[in-house]
Amino acid sequence: MVRYVLGLNCAYHESSCALIKDGELVTAVEEERFNRIRHAKPANIDNPYVIPVNSVRYCLESENLKPNDIYRIGFSLNPTKRARNRHIKDITIKGGWGTLDGETTYTRLINSVPLVLSALLATDVTKRFVWLPHHICHAASAYFVSGFDDSAVMSVDGIGEIDTTFLSIGRKNKLTQLPGSMQYPNSLGFFWEKFSKYLGFSEYDASKVMGLAAYGDRNVFFKKMLTLIRYRSDGSFKVNNELLRFRVEDYRPLEKLFGPRRLHGEEITDSHKNVAAALQAVTEDILLNMVKHLGEVSNSKNLSIAGGVMLNCVANGLILDSGYFDNYYIQPASNDAGTSVGAAYYIWNHVLGNENRTTMKDAYTGPSYTDSAIIDALKMQNLKYRESKNIEKETARLISEGKVVAWFQGKMEFGPRALGNRSILADPRRKDMRDILNRTIKHREYFRPLGPSILTEDAEEWFEIKKRQSPSDFMLVTYKAKENKKNLIPAVVHEDGTSRIHTVNKSNYKYHKLIVEFKKLTKVPVLLNTSYNDSEPIVCSPKDAIDTFMKSKIDVLVMHDYIVERRGQEYAKKDI
Numbered sequence: 237m238v239r240y241v242l243g244l245n246c247a248y249h250e251s252s253c254a255l256i257k258d259g260e261l262v263t264a265v266e267e268e269r270f271n272r273i274r275h276a277k278p279a280n281i282d283n284p285y286v287i288p289v290n291s292v293r294y295c296l297e298s299e300n301l302k303p304n305d306i307y308r309i310g311f312s313l314n315p316t317k318r319a320r321n322r323h324i325k326d327i328t329i330k331g332g333w334g335t336l337d338g339e340t341t342y343t344r345l346i347n348s349v350p351l352v353l354s355a356l357l358a359t360d361v362t363k364r365f366v367w368l369p370h371h372i373c374h375a376a377s378a379y380f381v382s383g384f385d386d387s388a389v390m391s392v393d394g395i396g397e398i399d400t401t402f403l404s405i406g407r408k409n410k411l412t413q414l415p416g417s418m419q420y421p422n423s424l425g426f427f428w429e430k431f432s433k434y435l436g437f438s439e440y441d442a443s444k445v446m447g448l449a450a451y452g453d454r455n456v457f458f459k460k461m462l463t464l465i466r467y468r469s470d471g472s473f474k475v476n477n478e479l480l481r482f483r484v485e486d487y488r489p490l491e492k493l494f495g496p497r498r499l500h501g502e503e504i505t506d507s508h509k510n511v512a513a514a515l516q517a518v519t520e521d522i523l524l525n526m527v528k529h530l531g532e533v534s535n536s537k538n539l540s541i542a543g544g545v546m547l548n549c550v551a552n553g554l555i556l557d558s559g560y561f562d563n564y565y566i567q568p569a570s571n572d573a574g575t576s577v578g579a580a581y582y583i584w585n586h587v588l589g590n591e592n593r594t595t596m597k598d599a600y601t602g603p604s605y606t607d608s609a610i611i612d613a614l615k616m617q618n619l620k621y622r623e624s625k626n627i628e629k630e631t632a633r634l635i636s637e638g639k640v641v642a643w644f645q646g647k648m649e650f651g652p653r654a655l656g657n658r659s660i661l662a663d664p665r666r667k668d669m670r671d672i673l674n675r676t677i678k679h680r681e682y683f684r685p686l687g688p689s690i691l692t693e694d695a696e697e698w699f700e701i702k703k704r705q706s707p708s709d710f711m712l713v714t715y716k717a718k719e720n721k722k723n724l725i726p727a728v729v730h731e732d733g734t735s736r737i738h739t740v741n742k743s744n745y746k747y748h749k750l751i752v753e754f755k756k757l758t759k760v761p762v763l764l765n766t767s768y769n770d771s772e773p774i775v776c777s778p779k780d781a782i783d784t785f786m787k788s789k790i791d792v793l794v795m796h797d798y799i800v801e802r803r804g805q806e807y808a809k810k811d812i
């Protein structure tokens with residue numbers, strides 16, 4: 237009998253649902269793509285029962301399942317373990333995280349999830365529902381889909397229940413905790429959230445801070461940074477939460493050390509850049525120490541990685557080049573979205589004892605749409621379109637002529653990176669393309685880097701890659717561009733000479749062919765690739781794609797083999 241296991245995450249944010257069938261990953265989707273709210277919901281005390289209803293429904297529909305076809309449901313947080321926060325001495329706000337009242341409310345509400353899910357599915361699922369430790373789910377989301385027979389595993393985030401860093405070892409179908417895990421308040425994730433806000437961004441803007449770090453001098457504030465976080469050669473670290481005050485909006489101690497807090501919209505000064513650079517520097521030190529320590533204690537050649545902090549692609553680049561392990565795997569949705577995948581696999585492999593293993597080689601696990609659904613959506617907006625007989629060749633020509641192209645194909649990606657199915661593409665040879673995209677299309681800060689998609693077979697010729705590893709397939713690692721190449725692709729090489737590369741092989745046939753056609757025209761096997769969105773979540777459906785196209789200044793929309801050019805459309809006449 238076929239057995240299905242569902243994984244669910246809505247403990248804090250990045251709500252998601254994943255479905256596995258006899259151990260094979262069938263579907264993994266993030267709720268934000270359906271409800272069109274970034275991160276699906278804020279990480280509030282009063283909303284853990286808000287389950288990702290659209291994602292759950294989509295998972296069931298994708299296999300034509302009835303609720304009773306689901307054998308087990310894994311949830312990526314253990315409420316009992318979370319209650320340990322009540323006993324930590326901390327600076328808190330009344331009724332907030334870490335207080336008796338706040339944590340009691342959270343526990344009560346999260347405990348209602350099995351009943352809420354039962355009501356949604358109109359059947360009692362409470363006996364099939366399994367609470368799982370959050371970091372076990374992060375770790376499982378990487379190890380059980382890594383393809384490794386054994387692997388050290390590291391998971392680093394803001395907070396699970398109380399753990400913030402979790403070290404483990406995977407051997408065949410078992411995952412076992414190693415010594416060296418860390419608990420709140422020693423949290424790299426919260427450390428970054430606090431500095432993101434100090435620098436005038438939101439707690440979700442770690443990637444902006446990382447981008448900004450390339451412009452700063454890491455030595456200016458390095459010593460001051462060490463008054464906030466101390467670390468040892470075994471990868472352990474201790475934060476000074478007397479000064480950081482993670483659970484309150486108080487930045488006075490940071491202002492004493494680094495100067496006034498930047499408010500949103502204010503000018504970014506050299507001082508801000510230097511703070512970002514020092515933050516990146518200590519983070520790299522800590523993570524490299526942790527990886528070295530894991531290399532020494534794990535007796536494995538392989539390392540699997542997950543957790544929101546591990547979206548730091550600059551640190552990942554250093555880890556992959558460190559030589560502490562031979563092979564690396566990073567879960568493409570290493571933020572909390574990926575814990576639904578981990579919850580399902582932990583149950584399948586570890587709890588149920590199944591020995592069959594799988595490898596998550598790509599992140600195309602979301603919805604796809606038919607040609608007729610696309611045509612219907614285009615007709616709904618009275619858009620003129622044409623069908624191309626060779627869409628890759630024609631699109632490559634348009635990009636080489638300077639057009640910004642929205643590219644919508646096949647199944648939507650899982651995780652924060654667009655990997656050529658919901659992407660905005662442009663010519664990387666044009667230096668001004670980065671400004672055009674940041675300023676007029678994505679409405680982002682000038683310093684935000686844009687990444688390249690490059691043919692896998694050409695990656696080592698263009699970038700300083702010692703040994704190519706799968707994380708570059710998920711755009712999770714930066715490499716230095718080669719000296720003789722970087723001036724050929726200025727739009728996708730960052731201030732520090734690195735690029736967050738996305739290697740593309742023939743498994744995404746259409747996208748690979750598009751880059752091959754671009755290479756034929758330009759001798760450059762690279763496209764500028766950024767996610768298809770403008771402030772909102774990445775587009776999911778043809779309707780989302782069309783809405784974003786029409787409100788933006790994107791020149792061309794390509795959906796399957798259909799081409800829509802902005803020029804000549806009724807709605808755009810006033811702007812052209």
Ligand SMILES: [Fe+2]
Binds near residue numbers: 370395543544571572
């Ligand atoms: Fe997490």
